[in-house]
Amino acid sequence: MIKVALIGAGKMGISHLAILGAHPEVEVVGVADTTKMVTEVLSKYTNFQCFSDYNKMIEEERPDAVVVAVPTKYHASLVEKLLNEGIHVFVEKPFCLSVNDGIALTKIATEKNLVNQVGYHNKFIGTFLEAKRLIDQGAIGEILHFSGDMNGPVVIKQKQNNWRSKPEEGGGCLMDYAAHLIDLINYLVAPIANVQGAILKSFYSGAVEDSVFSLLETENHISGVINVNWSDETFRKMSTEVTIIGTQGKIIVDATELKVYFKNEINDNTNSYKNYTRGWNIKHINDFSEEVDFYLRGEEYSAQMDHFIKAVQQRVPNHINNFESAAQTDYVIDLIRNFNN
Template identity: 40%
Template sequence: MENPRIKLAIIGVGRMGITHNSIINSHPDVEITAIVETSPHILNLIKKYIKGINTYDDYHKLFENEKLDAVIICTPPTLHYAIAKEAAKNHIHVFSEKPFTTEKAKAEELAKIFEEQNLVNQVGYVNRFNDIFVTIKQYIQKGLIGEVLRFKSEMYSCTITNTEEGNTWRDSRKNGGGAVFEVASHAIDLVNYLIGKPDKVTGSCLKSVYSKHVEDAVNATFLYKNGISGTLNVNWSDESYRKPTNKIEIFGTQGKILADQHEIKIFMKRENAENNMRKGWNAIYITDIFRSVPFYVRGNEFTSQLYHFIECIQKQKMTTNCSFNDAVDTLDIIDAIFNDYELNGKF
């Protein structure tokens, strides 16, 4: 007998909600039964153009009226905690957009609840599903560039390029706004994924360029007990970047890796025939290594992460490649950056 289709709802239909809806709607084993959105205009458009979908303006009504297997949460981060907790009460699996919550204690609470109830939980740190970064992790694990000594994790975007009036959630850290939560979280999670969670954060600097109440640029230094060190450089007000770009530089005893979402450049001190690397510079492009997906929006990784979520539900695999616990680690480093800046970064 075939497995029944997974009944799923989307909560929040902004940019990411629309993206996730289009992707997950392509999955043959998923049925989107409901959508939650507070904007009357968007709800009216959904009712007009998408048939067979129940719509709600309040997530409480969703949980009261729908029998669901899973939800995808795409609301502003400050709402994630309450929605995910309500989902757990109804024994519903959750995919949440990053940064999961804005408070580490709440994130830890949710991680514990979902683990105790054996519910699949995943956070949208999409870099963990990008074929370039997956390949780099494999290279590091194989020791391709020897022992890792230092690194630099960067992310740039042109998200905020005009003076903010301070009346949107993006200009409120409490609501999950600011470059740290919105942009640096990706660069931090990428460090945790590739190198491991730092043991200490120091030298943190937060700089406002256009925003009134939050930072637009972030710099920090990460230190490890094993001697590795690295830097974080983030700016979401950089107009030289048309699209959000993650960059990683990793220096090892036997070589060096430079990469973004689309390309890897590797400098080798000596030839490595096993991995088809010559001495000197080598280049690998996303088109050389990408894993095909059945539906493409913005990048293969966006489809891969959602299909992974569904696969974990089907196989009752409770540990995903980016769990709530992984997101707790990222929030821990975010807290460390804020605390370090408050204590040591101001003059």
């Protein structure tokens, strides 16, 4: 059994807690949160041991691993402390407010040989994984251009006053929302290295942007564009779609559907493209989603936590969503923000 503790029982924290609670190889040794009502409800109605002070929890319970789901501005100092205690860390996205903090944490985690993972759950969604597989095998030839769209109904009217509306605390559509898309493009296409244009526009929030429009270029000079708007109520929930254009075809992928167009009949010597033919190929999430032991809101949330636990058990390498890749995403966020300024 891996002893896991949670710091931060807000929306994501509670969801992680339920997944950890149902995980057969996890013993949840503590939950820390500063909201009294939350710890009170959990103490009264669950078997989790609750703490208002996470230091006390760490000291008393000595967890092997900690899941951190506190507002972004606390990530860097908290994660550093945990790593120095020799604890494996899963932290929610976005990683850090400052790129340098993220790089420093990556260094500590590597030196101490601790498992480190950030909650970019798209990399555990079957359709995106299949798109990645096709791209890496050169199925659509050389990549020419990408475009990413992300929309959802997070802020649809003028109000809201919490940390998400404060730029200095990691609020705003760029850090809190577009981060997912940037991270996904870094993964699917190649790390983004240049920003050639950026508009960060506020529709309702005032202090922070509600949308991000940007022209980008990867380190291997693939051009692309992202359109992100978290104030679009025509979307029922977060929707992320990436289009990738290659010399031999095109991929349009979101969390539920993969559409692949091949210009020519595929020369499949390795038998790795079975079921794909010339022209359009439409696949759905149920063609790829791997069964999970416990489901809450999507296979990807259980799958990412399971991956973290397996990495702690040294059963899988720690290469998906590690601090290094998340720091790379922070770096692109910084580039976009600086261009806009």
